[in-house]
Amino acid sequence: MAQRSVPPPQSPALGHLGVRSLADAWRSGVFKSPHQWALQVDGTSISYRELDERARSIAAAISQGDPTGAPVAVLGQRSLDAYLGVLGAVLAGRTYVPLHAGFPVERTGGMLRRSGAATLVVGPEADDAARPLLESCEGDLTVLFPTRRLPEWSATSGTGLRLDARDIATTPHVETPIVSDESIAYLLFTSGSTGMPKGVGVSQANVSAYLSHAVSAYEYTPADRCSQMFDLTFDLSVHDLFATWMAGACLCVPTKRATIAPAKFIRDEEITAWFSVPSVAMLMDRMRTMKPGAYPSLRISLFCGEALPASVAQKWSAAAPNSTVHNLYGPTEATIAITSYEWTANSSSGTAVPIGRPFPGHEAAIVDTAGHTVGEGQRGELCVAGPQVTQGYWDDPERTAASFVILPGSSDRWYRTGDLVEWSPDDGLIFHGRIDDQVQVMGFRVELAEVDAVLRAALHTESVITVSYPAGSAAEALYAFAVRDAAHGDHGDEAAALTRCREVLPPYMVPKQVFFIDHLPLNSNGKIDRAALSKTLEGRANE
Amino acid sequence: MSEQETAMKAFVVSFLIDRARRLGFDSLEVDGDFDFFESGLLDSFGLIELIDSVESSFNLQLDFTDMDPDAFTTVHGLVKSLMSAEP
Numbered sequence: 001m002a003q004r005s006v007p008p009p010q011s012p013a014l015g016h017l018g019v020r021s022l023a024d025a026w027r028s029g030v031f032k033s034p035h036q037w038a039l040q041v042d043g044t045s046i047s048y049r050e051l052d053e054r055a056r057s058i059a060a061a062i063s064q065g066d067p068t069g070a071p072v073a074v075l076g077q078r079s080l081d082a083y084l085g086v087l088g089a090v091l092a093g094r095t096y097v098p099l100h101a102g103f104p105v106e107r108t109g110g111m112l113r114r115s116g117a118a119t120l121v122v123g124p125e126a127d128d129a130a131r132p133l134l135e136s137c138e139g140d141l142t143v144l145f146p147t148r149r150l151p152e153w154s155a156t157s158g159t160g161l162r163l164d165a166r167d168i169a170t171t172p173h174v175e176t177p178i179v180s181d182e183s184i185a186y187l188l189f190t191s192g193s194t195g196m197p198k199g200v201g202v203s204q205a206n207v208s209a210y211l212s213h214a215v216s217a218y219e220y221t222p223a224d225r226c227s228q229m230f231d232l233t234f235d236l237s238v239h240d241l242f243a244t245w246m247a248g249a250c251l252c253v254p255t256k257r258a259t260i261a262p263a264k265f266i267r268d269e270e271i272t273a274w275f276s277v278p279s280v281a282m283l284m285d286r287m288r289t290m291k292p293g294a295y296p297s298l299r300i301s302l303f304c305g306e307a308l309p310a311s312v313a314q315k316w317s318a319a320a321p322n323s324t325v326h327n328l329y330g331p332t333e334a335t336i337a338i339t340s341y342e343w344t345a346n347s348s349s350g351t352a353v354p355i356g357r358p359f360p361g362h363e364a365a366i367v368d369t370a371g372h373t374v375g376e377g378q379r380g381e382l383c384v385a386g387p388q389v390t391q392g393y394w395d396d397p398e399r400t401a402a403s404f405v406i407l408p409g410s411s412d413r414w415y416r417t418g419d420l421v422e423w424s425p426d427d428g429l430i431f432h433g434r435i436d437d438q439v440q441v442m443g444f445r446v447e448l449a450e451v452d453a454v455l456r457a458a459l460h461t462e463s464v465i466t467v468s469y470p471a472g473s474a475a476e477a478l479y480a481f482a483v484r485d486a487a488h489g490d491h492g493d494e495a496a497a498l499t500r501c502r503e504v505l506p507p508y509m510v511p512k513q514v515f516f517i518d519h520l521p522l523n524s525n526g527k528i529d530r531a532a533l534s535k536t537l538e539g540r541a542n543e
Numbered sequence: 544m545s546e547q548e549t550a551m552k553a554f555v556v557s558f559l560i561d562r563a564r565r566l567g568f569d570s571l572e573v574d575g576d577f578d579f580f581e582s583g584l585l586d587s588f589g590l591i592e593l594i595d596s597v598e599s600s601f602n603l604q605l606d607f608t609d610m611d612p613d614a615f616t617t618v619h620g621l622v623k624s625l626m627s628a629e630p
Contacts, residue, residue, distance in 0.1 A: 102583070255612070255613070256580075256581075257580060257581075257612040257613055257616055258612050259587075260580065260586075260587040260590060260612060261607055261610070261612040261615075263607060263608050263609070263610075264608070264609055264610060264611055264612070267608075267609070279587075280587075283587050283588070283591060286591050286595075287591070287594070287605075287607040288604070288605075288606055288607060288608070289606075289607050289608045291608065294608060442586075442587070442588075476588040477586075477588055494565065494567070495564070495565070495566070495567030496567060497567075498565075498566050498567045499566075499567040502566075502567075507583060507586065508586070510566075512566075512589075513565060
């Protein structure tokens with residue numbers, strides 16, 4: 001784990017001023033805490049000043065390699081290279097596009113192409129993915145290897161400029177360009193129901209509004225040691241990196257293995273600020289690592305990405321007795337999180353913790369299918385408006401027009417979240433699931449229709465459907481049901497279909513098993529009844 | 544290696560082989576050093592499933608609070624950790 005040493009005394013705490021861009025947020029940290037650790041990753045600790053120096057070299061290399069201003073893709077996770085790639089892009093005034101080495105090349109290649117990136121930063125942990133990705137790439141791409149010599153394979157994979165650590169270190173620094181409020185800070189892709197991932201571009205103004213609120217609301221200070229649990233392809237990681245850095249605090253990165261069992265990480269690293277999906281807390285509980293008083297160093301704990309059960313909040317609060325517990329809610333399209341609820345032992349007795357009230361400057365409306373506000377106490381679709389609501393889907397005006405709307409009687413632009421909620425005068429918004437077939441697996445958004453499409457092609461049948469388990473929005477896993485076909489053996493088909501899923505879908509979208517049954521149950525609307533199938537799974541689990 | 548340890552290792556390996564076969568991971572070689580997390584065979588919930596079923600089959604409970612996750616994602620590592628558990 002990260003090396004332990006005491007950094008020099010910090011500069012006096014400064015009030016949190018608002019920021020205009022991710023580059024501003026970073027510079028705020030450098031200004032507040034130049035000699036403190038900014039990042040502890042992979043056994044190395046790096047001060048703000050040093051990380052700034054190195055990130056500016058990356059920024060210079062990006063600007064020199066591609067003067068056109070195109071986005072910068074970052075392929076890597078939990079390595080110094082990955083964080084340098086993100087910061088380098090930010091300081092070069094570019095959009096960063098995080099890519100995941102664990103996702104299939106076909107999918108990642110599509111994202112790279114659609115983003116229009118002209119530069120790729122590769123971490124050593126991502127070589128196995130980078131090689132086939134570059135070989136499949138048409139056209140030139142500048143590739144940066146921030147901390148090492150050029151790997152041998154880089155000369156023969158793809159075309160374009162290749163820069164290693166030495167090239168980067170010797171590139172003369174350039175001034176950080178001023179970026180406009182509307183320019184895209186980062187571009188992420190989420191599951192899309194038609195089989196093609198949706199791109200969401202988040203502007204500097206969107207993310208600045210979020211950070212300015214979050215850093216002051218949760219009182220981050222240079223003394224904080226913040227967890228970095230989220231993969232860079234998950235937008236909640238933007239909070240991890242830039243709320244920490246804006247405050248001049250230290251970003252503590254667990255190893256990939258520690259993310260599945262983080263108890264020792266929190267204790268050894270004396271983490272003060274925690275942020276994860278609730279599933280991580282549930283797993284920790286099942287591993288019996290949520291004993292009362294286990295995490296005294298924590299002062300603030302944030303959960304987001306899926307429903308937070310009250311029982312989990314209760315246990316967490318006992319395990320982290322010095323910490324407040326906040327349930328955050330927000331789709332990628334509305335930038336990281338847009339509502340929050342502080343859970344306390346006196347909180348209302350529901351089984352799920354409410355998602356609370358919108359952040360300052362934002363509005364929430366609960367509407368029916370026609371977009372009219374529903375009556376008091378009624379459920380409807382949550383719509384949100386305000387400075388964090390993004391401009392829409394990347395290069396996809398049709399989907400943008402469907403989800404980003406002007407509601408009747410309002411002149412604002414609203415994002416229709418697809419989430420079913422009701423309003424409670426005491427607790428604010430209460431989440432009741434989805435109005436469509438989107439589910440959350442460990443907080444990752446999955447359109448079940450996207451998985452269905454892959455399975456249909458692989459099994460050569462229309463009669464296949466994917467369901468989440470357990471039913472509800474916070475799923476552990478996906479399972480599929482297909483109608484038994486006398487002509488084919490069940491098991492051969494299952495393995496082949498799942499192999500195909502692994503070739504085109506990220507790991508969390510691959511079903512755990514395909515069950516073959518005689519027919520698929522239909523609901524009263526004549527549609528395949530996913531809920532009934534989910535219940536079947538629960539029956540099996542209880543056997 | 545004690546009898547208990549051998550039985551536990553066989554249990555873990557057969558759990559993993561069964562999982563690999565079902566998922567269509569054809570070329571996996573499951574031996575003592577096999578890392579079921581790194582290989583992508585088990586995700587975090589799969590790991591819990593594995594631990595649950597070993598624990599209930601062998602009637603023991605493991606405290607993971609101060610355990611280094613690097614130590615229990617291989618067959619050998621998990622069996623060794625489990626052997627240290629209180630019944």
